[in-house]
Amino acid sequence: MKYFIMDESLNEKIIGSDFPQVHKFIKGYDEDASNALFSLYKYKTTFPDYTPNLDGVKLAGYAKLTDFISNGFSNRLRIMSPRAKAVLGQYNLCSHRFYPLGLYKRKIRHDYFLFHIVSDYSDFVDYERTSFQEYDLISGYKSESFFVHSKKEFWEKRDAIEAEKGISWGIWGDKIVMSKGFDHELDFFVISILDGNTYVSERLKNAIETAGLTGWEFTPATNLIVED
Template sequence: MEESLNEKIIGSDFPQVYKFIKGYDEDAPDALFSLYKYKDTFPDYIPNLDGVMLAGYAKLTDFVSNGFSPFLLIMNEKAKDILGQFHLCPHKFYSLGLYRRKIKNDYFLFHYHSNYSDFVDYQKTSFREHHSFRFQSDPFFVSSKEEFWEKRKAIKTEKGISCGIRGDRIVMNKDFDHELDFFVISILDANTYVSERLKNAIETAGLTGWEFTPATNLIVED
């Protein structure tokens, strides 16, 4: 899944949301940014997400792109209800006020945690060096998750913080949850994956803001 860049759908501002309305205290202990410290858990409070501002040349869609975090997704109630029918990685939904020209629209923040790197078959997965958002080497293999991290650290030390390694052809082992409908693997792969059944439900409902391409790089072992 990728967030739509189609200006006919989302308007000419991307991301569609990247700042707050006047008067919102972004430094408050329950503000949106407070969620950043919850990388593997969820807060024991309800964050105050009223409100964020739609960019001036953006349009309202069912799924709304934002510049806050890839693990914080904004969607309306229709989109939330459809996702709620499927098997998702650990997540919470929070009410969010999305303002367009001072008019409040009721949306939701989808806060999720997703790290399935322990279910990658590292010996069968091919990797490539990744510099400035592009692959920059021929595929190679590592023997384990530990070797992946060692090689990643070495490349960053040698070539800079913007460099690393990413999965090229990723193989998930037989213990991976085959029934997941929405997940991210981890830092070794930047993609967000949805099942075909969830994709079909989103498209059948005519929801806007997300686009889909076949995950030909991902193999899930039986």
Template structure:
């Protein structure tokens, strides 16, 4: 299986000149309500036992309406059109939920959806074969690649560097190798913790492009190796 990294489009001809495309609410929306969009932040690793009220997200003034709408709320939340939802539902996605979302552009409401992901495949990384780098998000510094022997050693080194150098420091996977237990049928997933990319299979990428869906672009995942997926 060949994988690609999903990237939100920055092409102004497609998405407009506001990025992200959605990051605010209409005046009538109560963002402090117990079932509002921000309430989802409490559920990083689970899903809520209620249906959130998402009828009030506003498209930025210079943003264009696309099938996949970039947002400033969370990397684990995707705003998408009914057409995009219909395509994604045909494929094997990481744990997820779709919620109805009202997207407003100049007081016109569009019926969209919010896709919430709970995706952590860090247990399916072969830590002995994977290379890592220390990095500092403030300066952009990256160390030379290094190796660890286990997930436990990765966590110990990660905690140590944060304690010694500060919270802006961390460890990212450099060349990620998935182990034999990784599900090769997955079409859409995030590894999490050691890697922030959203990965898409070639077959899902092709389906998105064939359907003419707008808002996402794809680059080959040259950093990801799934040895058992052929």
């Protein structure tokens, strides 16, 4: 299956001139409540046993309503319209939950959803065939490609680089090869730890574009190899 990297749109004609489109709450929303949006941050590998109170978040002043709304909270938490939820719900997604969310534009409430994902497919990476690069988040520097032989060696090298050069340094996947044990029918997933991209299958990309959903853009995932 062919995959694409999903990115949030920066096109001002589509999203307006504020990015991210959401980064604040409406007046009176208790950000510190035990069931508020921020309570979801600790759920990286599981989901809460409660429905979070997400009523509500505020669209930035110069942002436009789109089907997919960029936010400044977390890339594991995506905001989307009912139309977008209906399309994604027809496909094979990584482990996820949808929660009702109130999105306010100039005090008018719009019914949206928060898409909370738990996605880590790093155990399905073929480490011996995947190439890596050292990188520095501050300068943007990337080294020549190199190889490791296991996930254990990946972590050891990552920890050693951070200890030597600082917390802004790490290891990123360059050309990533997924093993035969990977679910080839997945339409939406994040590999995690060695790669920050969100991957969407060609069939889901086509469905999103055919439905005219706005807010996401796609580029071919030339860095990802998923073997049959």
